[in-house]
Amino acid sequence: MSGSPVKAALQDSLPIVTAYFPIAVTFGVLSVAGGIAWWMTILISVCVYAGGAQFMLVGLVLSNSSPLSTVITVLLVNLRHFLYGTTLGPSFRQWTERHKWIAAFGLTDEVFAVSSTRLREKEPTPVYQFAFVFACYASWVSGTVAGAGIGQAVPTSVSQALGFALPALFLALLFLGERTLAHLIAALSGALLAIAATLLHAGSTGIVIGALVGATLGLLVREYSGKLRQKVP
Amino acid sequence: MPPVLFETLLIGAGTYLIRAGSLSLGSRASWPEWARKWLSFVTPAVLGALLGPMLLLNGDHWPSITHNPTLLAALPTAAVAWISRHLLLTVVVGVVCFALIVHI
Numbered sequence: 001m002s003g004s005p006v007k008a009a010l011q012d013s014l015p016i017v018t019a020y021f022p023i024a025v026t027f028g029v030l031s032v033a034g035g036i037a038w039w040m041t042i043l044i045s046v047c048v049y050a051g052g053a054q055f056m057l058v059g060l061v062l063s064n065s066s067p068l069s070t071v072i073t074v075l076l077v078n079l080r081h082f083l084y085g086t087t088l089g090p091s092f093r094q095w096t097e098r099h100k101w102i103a104a105f106g107l108t109d110e111v112f113a114v115s116s117t118r119l120r121e122k123e124p125t126p127v128y129q130f131a132f133v134f135a136c137y138a139s140w141v142s143g144t145v146a147g148a149g150i151g152q153a154v155p156t157s158v159s160q161a162l163g164f165a166l167p168a169l170f171l172a173l174l175f176l177g178e179r180t181l182a183h184l185i186a187a188l189s190g191a192l193l194a195i196a197a198t199l200l201h202a203g204s205t206g207i208v209i210g211a212l213v214g215a216t217l218g219l220l221v222r223e224y225s226g227k228l229r230q231k232v233p
Numbered sequence: 234m235p236p237v238l239f240e241t242l243l244i245g246a247g248t249y250l251i252r253a254g255s256l257s258l259g260s261r262a263s264w265p266e267w268a269r270k271w272l273s274f275v276t277p278a279v280l281g282a283l284l285g286p287m288l289l290l291n292g293d294h295w296p297s298i299t300h301n302p303t304l305l306a307a308l309p310t311a312a313v314a315w316i317s318r319h320l321l322l323t324v325v326v327g328v329v330c331f332a333l334i335v336h337i
Contacts, residue, residue, distance in 0.1 A: 043241060047245030048241060048248055049248070071247070082254075085251070085257075086269065090259065100253070100256050157336075161331055164303065167303060168324045171323060174314070179315075186281065191282060215275040
């Protein structure tokens with residue numbers, strides 16, 4: 001490969017960088033239009049750095065959810081990152097512990113999706129991975145700054161339409177991942193349980209229950225259909 | 234401390250620990266197969282649980298489909314997500330569809 005690792009990293013990050021900026025602008029606009037201070041909005045992007053979770057956080061804050069259930073719900077949404085770390089882990093065996101902890105900060109959904117295909121071809125060097133990860137982070141934070149800056153000037157009708165960015169983002173993430181029958185059943189049973197919990201006024205505990213039961217049902221369907229297939233001669 | 238600040242700091246720290254802890258552990262030990270399989274189903278289940286009430290309920294009652302712009306806009310959005318698997322395109326199409334439906 002020709003060129004420096006930094007250049008290669010920036011090239012590889014380009015699709016994520018271009019997607020992140022406008023989504024982060026949307027986040028900034030929505031958060032400020034909802035009444036969260038501009039500096040707090042930027043701090044959310046700086047500290048949390050996870051698209052779906054941040055929209056979720058703002059939604060829960062604006063609907064006055066209790067702080068504890070807000071924190072638990074959002075962290076549960078982010079629990080999927082555990083899978084990313086454990087999946088990518090083997091490619092980082094040669095790295096120092098410190099380098100691993102720096103690179104891990106930027107392990108978002110999209111960074112994982114791009115990294116997991118790339119890392120199978122070639123083990124990452126710290127320079128490449130840092131440049132890749134922090135280019136995406138820079139795009140996310142600067143998009144939020146831009147959005148928070150124009151937030152109050154944006155008309156209500158526009159910020160109302162931008163509110164649909166959240167379900168759209170969740171739909172995109174859902175169909176971006178694996179799409180087997182078992183995964184769709186996990187999503188569907190999670191949805192039904194969360195709806196039932198909302199109708200029973202159980203609030204956001206429904207998301208926690210839906211996630212845990214849905215994931216277990218998905219796994220059972222996968223195992224069961226696997227066994228059925230083995231029995232067919 | 235305002236609750237948003239408290240929530241942001243806790244969520245930020247928790248998310249970072251999940252990311253870094255799993256990468257650090259994942260580079261040393263391999264996880265049992267069933268645990269990794271189960272984790273791969275947590276993502277769709279959480280997303281489904283978030284989307285269900287968001288798309289089908291308005292507060293705690295069922296609006297009829299013609300009075301539910303979120304659900305109507307979700308149909309073309311889901312189709313675009315399924316076909317394109319493109320994050321930004323899906324969000325743009327979704328927001329435009331939603332704006333059109335609300336204003337018609």
